[in-house]
Amino acid sequence: MNKPQPTNEVLNFLKENELFLGLTQQQLETLSSELTEIHVNKGDIIIHENELNDDLYIIKEGEVEITKFNNETNLFHRLNIETKGAVLGEMTLIDNFPRSATVRATQPTTLLVLSIQKLRTLETKKNCFVKWLNYFKKNDMQPIYAIMVQNISKNLAKRLRSTNATAVVALKNExxxxxxxxxxxxxxxxxxxxxxxxxxxxxxxxxxxxxxxxxxxxxxxxxxxxxxxxxxxxxxxxxxxxxxxxxxxxxxxxxxxxxxxxxxxxxxxxxxxxxxxxxxxxxxxxxxxxxxxxxxxxxxxxxxxxxxxxxxxxxxxxxxxxxxxxxxxxxxxxxxxxxxxxxxxxxxxxxxxxxxxxxxxxxxxxxxxxxxxxxxxxxxxxxxxxxxxxxxxxxxxxxxxxxxxxxxx
Incomplete structure (x- = not known):
C-alpha cells in the first residue's frame, strides 16, 4: 500500500472520471495527494457485505465482481462486473450505512483508495481559507466534497431513470x-x-x-x-x-x-x-x-x-x-x-x-x-x-x- 504521487497520469485518470467532474487542477492535485494505491490478487475480497467502511475505491487496472449473499440458498449471486475507471462504495459520500454488497477481484487488480473521513477533515481545515480566498477573488470555489456529492447525485439520477426504464421493460416481459x-x-x-x-x-x-x-x-x-x-x-x-x-x-x-x-x-x-x-x-x-x-x-x-x-x-x-x-x-x-x-x-x-x-x-x-x-x-x-x-x-x-x-x- 503506497500513496501515488500526483503525476499527470493520475491527474488525467481522475479528470476522466465522472465523479470528479468540475474539480479544478488545484483540487485534483489536493485530492490525488490523499489517494492510496493498493494491489489485490484474484479472489481477494475488497469490500465485505454489511461491513462499516468509509473508503471509496477507484479501479485503476483490473476487474471485480459485485455479489449479493442469499441467506436462503447460502450462495453469492453476481450482480455486476466492474472494470477500469469504475468507482466502488461511492454511497459513503452520502450515508454511513453498512456495505450493501461484496466486491471480489476476478483478476489481479490495482485500486486507488480515498478515505471519505479524511476528505471531510481536509475540507473542514481548508474551509476558512477557501472562504477568505473566495472573498478576495470574487469567485465561488466549491469544496471538493460538495462537488463529488453533486456528481454522485447526478449519476444516481441517471441510474434511477435507467432502472425505471429497465423495470418497465422487465415488467412488460414478465x-x-x-x-x-x-x-x-x-x-x-x-x-x-x-x-x-x-x-x-x-x-x-x-x-x-x-x-x-x-x-x-x-x-x-x-x-x-x-x-x-x-x-x-x-x-x-x-x-x-x-x-x-x-x-x-x-x-x-x-x-x-x-x-x-x-x-x-x-x-x-x-x-x-x-x-x-x-x-x-x-x-x-x-x-x-x-x-x-x-x-x-x-x-x-x-x-x-x-x-x-x-x-x-x-x-x-x-x-x-x-x-x-x-x-x-x-x-x-x-x-x-x-x-x-x-x-x-x-x-x-x-x-x-x-x-x-x-x-x-x-x-x-x-x-x-x-x-x-x-x-x-x-x-x-x-x-x-x-x-x-x-x-x-x-x-x-x-x-x-x-x-x-x-x-x-
Whole structure:
C-alpha cells in the first residue's frame, strides 16, 4: 500500500472520471495527494457485505465482481462486473450505512483508495481559507466534497431513470411470459382433455375398426373432433396464427429443405421394403413397388373399389395438413413456448409426438411406433423454420410413398 504521487497520469485518470467532474487542477492535485494505491490478487475480497467502511475505491487496472449473499440458498449471486475507471462504495459520500454488497477481484487488480473521513477533515481545515480566498477573488470555489456529492447525485439520477426504464421493460416481459404461460397452459389442458375422451372411447373405435374397410374413416373424423375446438382456442389465445405455423415466412426455404431431406428418406423406405421382402416371410413374393389405395395394415388384402380409393386419397390430402397443424402447429409450438431450459425444443418435439402417437392406439401398437419415428423428423424440420408448409409437403410425400407406392403398410 503506497500513496501515488500526483503525476499527470493520475491527474488525467481522475479528470476522466465522472465523479470528479468540475474539480479544478488545484483540487485534483489536493485530492490525488490523499489517494492510496493498493494491489489485490484474484479472489481477494475488497469490500465485505454489511461491513462499516468509509473508503471509496477507484479501479485503476483490473476487474471485480459485485455479489449479493442469499441467506436462503447460502450462495453469492453476481450482480455486476466492474472494470477500469469504475468507482466502488461511492454511497459513503452520502450515508454511513453498512456495505450493501461484496466486491471480489476476478483478476489481479490495482485500486486507488480515498478515505471519505479524511476528505471531510481536509475540507473542514481548508474551509476558512477557501472562504477568505473566495472573498478576495470574487469567485465561488466549491469544496471538493460538495462537488463529488453533486456528481454522485447526478449519476444516481441517471441510474434511477435507467432502472425505471429497465423495470418497465422487465415488467412488460414478465407480463408477456405470464400471458404465454396462461394461454399455452389452457391450450395443453384442453388438448389433454380431448385425448382423454379419445382414450375412453377406444373400445368403440376398436369395434368400428373391425366393421369398416379402412381405419382412415375412423382417424379422420377423430382428427376433426380434436382439431375443431383447438382452432377455436388458438384463435382466442391472443397470439398470431404465425406462432402456430400458419405463416408463409421462410416457406421457400422450408419447401427446398423438405425436398432435399425427404429424398433420402424415400430411398431408405425402399431399402427397408427390399430387406423385408428378402428376410421376412410375410413379405416374400411381393413387388418392391406395389401401388395401393389402402391406408392401413388392417385392410392390406381387402378389395377396395376405385371410388373408395379415390376418396381415401382425397381424405389423405386433407388429413395430413390437419395432422400437422395439430401435432406441430398446436402441440409442439405450445410446448416450445411453455417449456423452459436449454433443451426445450427437443422436449417439445418428443412430447408432441408421444401424444400424437398415442392417438393411433385404435390401429395397432406397431403403427403407434412407426408414426413416432417420422414424427421426430418432421418436428425437427418444423422447429427449423416455424412454418407448416415444408413439413406438410414432406409428410404428404413420405406418406403417399409408403401407403400408395411402396405399399409398406
Amino acid at each position: 407480463l408477456l411470459k405470464a400471458k404465454a404461460h396462461n394461454a399455452m397452459s389452457d391450450l395443453i389442458i384442453n388438448t389433454l382433455i380431448l385425448l382423454s375422451v379419445y382414450i375412453f372411447s377406444l373400445q368403440l373405435f376398436l369395434f368400428l375398426r373391425s366393421e369398416i374397410v379402412s381405419t382412415t374413416f375412423i382417424t379422420i373424423p377423430l382428427m376433426i373432433f380434436l382439431v375443431t375446438p383447438l382452432i377455436y382456442m388458438v384463435r382466442n389465445s391472443g397470439y398470431p396464427l404465425s406462432v402456430y405455423g400458419l405463416t408463409f415466412n421462410n416457406w421457400r426455404r422450408s419447401v427446398y429443405e423438405a425436398i432435399i431431406f425427404t429424398t433420402p428418406v424415400l430411398l431408405l423406405i425402399l431399402l427397408c421394403k427390399a430387406l423385408l421382402i428378402r428376410y421376412t416371410p410375410s413379405f416374400a413374393g411381393q413387388n418392391l413397388i406395389s401401388f395401393s389405395f389402402d391406408l392401413t395394415p388392417v385392410a392390406a388384402n381387402a378389395h377396395v373399389s376405385y371410388w373408395v380409393g379415390g376418396l381415401l386419397v382425397f381424405l389423405y390430402l386433407i388429413f395430413v395438413p390437419v395432422q400437422e397443424f395439430l401435432t406441430r402447429g398446436v402441440l409442439q409450438s405450445s410446448f416450445q413456448i411453455l417449456l423452459t431450459g436449454r433443451h426445450r425444443t427437443i422436449w417439445a418435439i418428443v412430447l408432441s409426438n408421444l401424444l400424437f402417437s398415442a392417438m393411433h392406439s385404435h390401429v395397432s401398437f406397431a403403427f403407434e411406433f412407426v408414426v413416432m419415428i417420422p414424427g421426430l423428423f418432421w418436428g425437427w424440420m418444423y422447429a427449423r423454420h416455424g412454418t407448416l408448409i415444408g413439413v406438410t409437403l414432406s409428410h404428404l410425400i413420405i406418406g403417399a410413398w409408403v401407403l400408395f407406392v411402396v405399399g409398406l403398410l
